[in-house]
Amino acid sequence: AQTVTQSQPEMSVQEAETVTLSCTYDTSESDYYLFWYKQPPSRQMILVIRQEAYKQQNATENRFSVNFQKAAKSFSLKISDSQLGDAAMYFCAYRRFTGNQFYFGTGTSLTVIP
């Protein structure tokens, strides 16, 4: 079974600084998708960024980028120029290439310090 591990329950970052959230996963498959979701206090799940495992290039969405290390099964999220609105729970998720469901990590609570 696929497992997703987020080893940092809590992180904090100074406003305008950069922070990296860690995620590792376990799989025997070669093709799959990885995601980072943000869950603010409203509890709405918001897609931040998506990575296809067959793509070597790291995905980027404005201030958000990933460091995808397939061999190490690592998928970290980097947030640059952190803003107060970035404060939220961040969940890493895995989805099989032929699968229906997401496998989520336990989340990292990010605090942004003004």
Add this chain to the structure above:
Amino acid sequence: NAGVMQNPRHLVRRRGQEARLRCSPMKGHSHVYWYRQLPEEGLKFMVYLQKENIIDESGMPKERFSAEFPKEGPSILRIQQVVRGDSAAYFCASSPGGQAYNEQFFGPGTRLTVL
């Protein structure tokens, strides 16, 4: 285009009662997924449905839980004879297709509290 809608947002039930959670997918989406989030945990998959069909219920508890997605109307997650351990946030997501590359759009969730 309205997003995924869930109601109620908050639901309080006493032990032994029934809980009905509703999910209206985004317009044009025919695939619905239900997830449960226990306190301090990530979302856990429960069931995947298409119109009138359950495709994957591998995450659904064997007893007391059922789900449906009728031809007309919202998807319903039904929990019979609720217990305190059912207290959680229940999220619905929808997608236009069942392929893995299709993004799942999440609703705001229903927070169930069992007294």
